[in-house]
Amino acid sequence: MSNSALSLGYRRLFYLVLPNETSYEKLEDVPGYVEQAFPFFVSLIIIECLILFLQGRPLPRANDGMSSLSAGLVSLLHSLVFRPVELSAFVWAYHHFNIITLPWNSPYTWCLTLTGVDFAYYWVHRFGHEVNIIWASHQTHHSSQDYNFTTALRQSAFQKYFSWVFYMPLALFLPPSIFLVHIQLNLLYQFWVHTEVVKSLGFLEYIICTPSHHRVHHGRNQYCIDKNYGGVLIIWDRIFGTFEAERPNEEIAYGLVHSLNSWSLLYTQFCHLKYILSRLTEVKSVFEGLGVLFKGPGWAPGKPRLGLPEDIPQVECPVEKYNVSIAMWHTVYVWSHFAVCILLYLILTSNTTRLSVFMIYIGLVFIVVSLTSFGAQYDNRWYAGWLECARCSAALLYLWITWSQLYLVYPSMALQTVLVLYLVSAIAWGVVSITQAAHKSLRGNIPKKYL
Structure with missing residues (x-):
């Protein structure tokens, strides 16, 4: 990678790019900035x-980082x-509805798109917190009790x-190619604000969203709830009354008001939807059911649309975070398989035109099952060993069926390494699971007075 490409890659993360670097006439010419x-x-x-190590501060936790990266990977799979x-x-x-055709190569169009996309994102984000059915998906992003770059x-x-839905009005006048550029840059910008390393940025705090502003947004202290929705610009929060400055003397507790206490990928994605469905079975009228869906997560009959502030639990810092200890070798194992x-x-993203839809779906299912297994291992679930044994066995079966095809495309050494990895893993987890089951059965047959 050349120095100019390296510089451009980093500058994209901070929106520090010029219109002539990121303007394209045709939609198909727009790079995949997020993937890159x-x-x-x-x-x-x-x-x-x-930096955290040099400052003597806690490093990101392996289990929390795995949970965050797993959610991030799953969010990309649909694009395949x-x-x-x-x-x-x-x-x-x-x-169908465009009424003005703005020039794709104009700096004014570029700046207007930056502003328009960020304004729409403010409302996407705000509705994501204030409408319960949308919060059911957005809560995943807030489920971490840590706050670092992996959280992003x-x-x-x-x-x-x-x-x-919120971006549709922009289609009246903005070219799709420029929209695609800025919807990606807007997302990339939000990566770097997820850190405790960067403190105040002086006068920029009045204009752009900074780590300080976004720390407040991720907090579950009472003053942090439903604040600072801005993506790139913080001016929208100042205009619409949702801005709150960070309080330097008050430690922020991150995460959901009610912590999930699980590293499960599926639970993290679906837990609030399950909660909504359970509430819908208890409603006494259609209007009450609509309230459950479209009012705030804290709403209940007789309460304001967003619930009552006094219903939010008080936070006492430092907070005891959810954690299940596993051995170091186990952590190395999980991260090796995650790699x-x-x-x-x-491989899937670079071969979408060469692989059949069926093969792509097989790859997607395998990734989701793998991430589910990793979460079960970090939660120390009773079924984790069996699931991991089945996953590795399925990988071996797939490699055996497709070996002749894979051998023509990928280096034999790499294939053999992966084959050995899954073979050893399947045998090891099979032995561990059988041993644990036998031990549990044995303990169940021994009178309690002898245990």
């Missing part, structure tokens, strides 16, 4: 860890089989299916 940003995300995570929802809807609206990647797999999942994702 992966190595820059990793490098900044490493830099953040080094579907065109991005926001883009598809925007292109359709542009072709903890994304919902489903929020994009709600957010597209294989990342590699599989990169």
Whole structure:
């Protein structure tokens, strides 16, 4: 990678790019900035860890980081089989309702799109907190009790299916290619504000969203709730009355008002939806049911739309965070297999035109099952060993069936390494699971007075 490409990659994360660097006439010419940003995300995570280490502060936890990265990876999987929802809807609206054709290569169009996309994002984000059915997806992003760069990647797999509506008015006058540039840059910018390393940025705190502002947004202290929705610009919060400055003398407790206490990928994504469904079974009228869906998460009959502030539990810092200890070798094992999942994702994204839809779906299912297994291991669930044994066995079966095809495309050494990894893992987890089951059965047959 050349120095200019390296510089451009980092500058995209901070929106420090020029119109002539990021303007395209045709939609298909717009690069996938989010996919290209992966190595820059990793490098900044490493830099953040080094700074925290030098400052003598706690490093990101392996289990929390895995949970965040798993959610981030799942949020990208839909793009392998579907065109991005926001883009598809925007292109359709542009072709049917566009009333003004602005020049794609004008700096004024570029700046207008930056502002328009960020204004729409403010309302996407605000509705994500104030409308319960949308919060059911957005809460995933807030579920971490930590706050670092990995938290930025903890994304919902489903929020994009709600957010597209808010961008539709922009299709009246903005070219789709420029919209696609800024919807990506707007998302990339929000990565770097997820850190405790950066303190105040002086006068910039009045204009742009900074780490200080976003720390408040992720807090569950009473003064933090439903504040600072801005993506790039903080001026929208100042205009619409949702701004709150960080209080330097008050420690922020991060996460949800009611912590999930699980590293499960599926639970993190679906827990609030399950809660909404349970509430719908108890409603006494249609209007009450609509309130459960479209009013705030804290609403209940007889309460204001967003609930009562006094219902929010008081936070006493430092907060005891959810944690299940596993051995160091186990952590190394999980992260090694997670790296294989990342590699599989990169293979799928680079071969979408060569692979059949069926093969792509097989890869997606395997990744989701893998991430589910990793969460179960970090939660120390009773079924974790059996699930991991089944997952590794399924991988071996797949490699055996497709070996002749894979051998023609990928280096034999790499394939053999992966084969050995899954073979050893399947045998090891099979032995561990059988041993644990036998031990549990034996204990169950021994009278309690002898235990």
